[in-house]
Amino acid sequence: MRYSNIFFKKRKKIFLYDVVKNLKIKNKKNYKKVLINDIQNLSEANNNDISFFHSAKYKDLLKVTKSNLIITTSKLSYHLPKTKNPLIVDNVLLAVAKVTEYIYPDSIDDEYEKKLITIDKAIYKNVNFGLNVMLGENVKIGKNSSIGHNSIIESNVKIGNNCSIGSNVIIKKTIMGNNVSILDGAIIGKKGFGFFPNKNKNIRYPHIGMVIIGNNVEIGCNNTIDRGSLSNTIIGNNSFLDNQVHIAHNVKIGKNCIIAGQVGFAGSSSIGNNVMIGGQAGISGHIKIGNNVKIGGGSGVVKNIPDNAKVMGYPAKDIKKFIMENK
Numbered sequence: 001m002r003y004s005n006i007f008f009k010k011r012k013k014i015f016l017y018d019v020v021k022n023l024k025i026k027n028k029k030n031y032k033k034v035l036i037n038d039i040q041n042l043s044e045a046n047n048n049d050i051s052f053f054h055s056a057k058y059k060d061l062l063k064v065t066k067s068n069l070i071i072t073t074s075k076l077s078y079h080l081p082k083t084k085n086p087l088i089v090d091n092v093l094l095a096v097a098k099v100t101e102y103i104y105p106d107s108i109d110d111e112y113e114k115k116l117i118t119i120d121k122a123i124y125k126n127v128n129f130g131l132n133v134m135l136g137e138n139v140k141i142g143k144n145s146s147i148g149h150n151s152i153i154e155s156n157v158k159i160g161n162n163c164s165i166g167s168n169v170i171i172k173k174t175i176m177g178n179n180v181s182i183l184d185g186a187i188i189g190k191k192g193f194g195f196f197p198n199k200n201k202n203i204r205y206p207h208i209g210m211v212i213i214g215n216n217v218e219i220g221c222n223n224t225i226d227r228g229s230l231s232n233t234i235i236g237n238n239s240f241l242d243n244q245v246h247i248a249h250n251v252k253i254g255k256n257c258i259i260a261g262q263v264g265f266a267g268s269s270s271i272g273n274n275v276m277i278g279g280q281a282g283i284s285g286h287i288k289i290g291n292n293v294k295i296g297g298g299s300g301v302v303k304n305i306p307d308n309a310k311v312m313g314y315p316a317k318d319i320k321k322f323i324m325e326n327k
Contacts, residue, residue: 005210011105015032016069022098023089024089036069039099043061049066050070051067051069051071052071052096053070053092054073054096055076062081071099073089091196094203097205113134115136117136128146128147129146130151131150132149133152135152136156139158142162143162144162145160146163147165148169151166151171154173157172158176161178163176163182165182166184166185166221167184169186172188173209174227175210176214178216179216183218186222188211192205193226194207207227207228210228212233213235214235214236214238220261221243224245224247225247229249229250232250236253236257237255237256238256239257239258239259240259241259248265250268251268251269256274257276258275258277260280261280263278263279264281264283266286273291273292275294276295282299282301284302288304290306293305293306293308296313299312299314300313
């Protein structure tokens with residue numbers, strides 16, 4: 001599901017010529033009258049969006065994407081259907097970062113909330129506030145919710161009904177459902193750890209996504225959940241996260257998952273439904289974990305795991321094999 005971006009402002013009129021002129025793409029004049037709407041990943045892009053293709057492992061998405069303008073390299077361009085228009089660059093992700101920052105000029109900025117409002121008891125008459133709570137503009141909080149001491153809810157955040165937000169919590173760029181519990185010290189919606197290493201200066205990758213939290217979710221103390229870069233970071237309905245869990249940008253966690261303390265998810269990993277993960281496990285980026293999977297504590301998951309598997313160890317392997325090898 002694609003959500004409208006309520007946290008970052010786009011330029012009102014975006015010509016493709018202006019977008020690509022700094023990318024050293026040839027024949028820029030052909031793009032002078034072409035208007036685009038946005039930049040999106042292949043699975044979520046519409047006809048008038050720019051998208052990108054940076055790895056052959058995503059070639060199946062080229063068959064279903066609606067985008068006709070795709071940033072890629074000359075080596076990867078042969079994967080594109082003939083109906084698609086390749087925008088050839090040397091470094092796809094660096095080009096995507098430049099395009100994203102152009103379309104969303106404030107996307108690199110992640111400073112503290114500057115547009116604070118006085119809490120209007122008439123608007124939030126069914127919400128309980130602790131001491132020293134700070135709200136940004138256009139924050140929506142549902143009935144029978146509570147916000148603990150010293151917590152900050154930044155502009156445009158949406159919180160559902162019957163939610164409990166603990167003390168010393170920071171929430172930004174987030175939409176959450178009903179009956180959500182966020183325990184003390186959690187930070188949700190900060191920018192992700194995305195940048196390009198460079199000898200002279202590391203180049204930050206814009207994060208224009210958000211965090212989407214479903215219904216009946218519990219997020220433990222001192223959790224850190226990064227917002228998405230282009231797509232969103234998602235926590236499914238009825239999932240429970242223990243203390244000190246880190247979820248990086250673009251991670252998708254399914255429904256009814258149980259995540260024990262100090263588990264770390266690297267960027268763009270996808271977790272199925274009914275998954276249980278033991279404490280201090282590490283999940284590598286860009287991998288897929290199926291439904292009904294159980295992962296033992298301290299495991300290192302470095303490749304895809306099919307449905308119904310039980311794994312443990314580093315690298316994580318079938319738990320029966322792990323036990324036999326470690327008798």
